[in-house]
Amino acid sequence: MAQSKTLTNPKIAPIRFKSRIKLSTSFPGERIITLEEVSWHDTISDCWIVIYDRVYDITDFLKEHPGGHDVLLDYAGRDGTCAFRGVGHSKAAHGALKEFLIGELPMEERLFRKPSGLKLIGIPD
Numbered sequence: 001m002a003q004s005k006t007l008t009n010p011k012i013a014p015i016r017f018k019s020r021i022k023l024s025t026s027f028p029g030e031r032i033i034t035l036e037e038v039s040w041h042d043t044i045s046d047c048w049i050v051i052y053d054r055v056y057d058i059t060d061f062l063k064e065h066p067g068g069h070d071v072l073l074d075y076a077g078r079d080g081t082c083a084f085r086g087v088g089h090s091k092a093a094h095g096a097l098k099e100f101l102i103g104e105l106p107m108e109e110r111l112f113r114k115p116s117g118l119k120l121i122g123i124p125d
C-alpha cells in the first residue's frame, strides 16, 4: 500500500497526499534531525528549536528577536510550536523562519507534516 510505504520513508513527495501542507522540505543541505539531537542544542551559545516539525538554529537570532531572547531560551532544544503559534506571529515572522532552517524531524516524530498529521491553518509551506 502506497501510504504505509511512504510512512517508512522520511523523504516523502508532497504530491502523493491530499494536503495543503508540504510534507518535506527541499533545500540545500536538508537534514533529518531527531528530537534527541535537537535537545543537545539548548544553550544561549547553541540554540535549536522545533516549530511545525522543522528544526531551526536560532543561535544568531536570539539577540535580534523582537520578543526578547528569554522567551526563546525557554524552548531551547525543544518544541516551541505552541508558544510560537500562541503569540500570533505575523507573516513576516513566519517568513523569517526559513533563514534559520537546518532540517526536519523524522516522519515518526512529526505532528503536522505527515500523512494524517494535525491540520492547522497558518502552517508555513
Ligand code: HEM
Pocket: 049, 051, 056, 058, 061, 065, 066, 067, 068, 071, 072, 075, 080, 083, 084, 087, 088, 089, 090, 091, 092, 093, 094, 096, 097, 100
Ligand atoms: C525562531 C522562531 C521565531 C521567530 C522567527 C520569531 C519572530 C518574531 C518577530 C518577527 C516578532 C515581531 C512581531 C511579529 O512580526 O509577529 C516577534 C515577536 C514576539 N515573539 Fe517571536 N519569533 C520566534 C519564536 C518565538 C517563540 C518560540 C516565542 C515564545 C513565546 C516568541 C515570542 C514572541 C513575543 C512574546 C513577541 C512580542 C510580541 C509583541 O510584543 O507584540 N517568539 N517574534
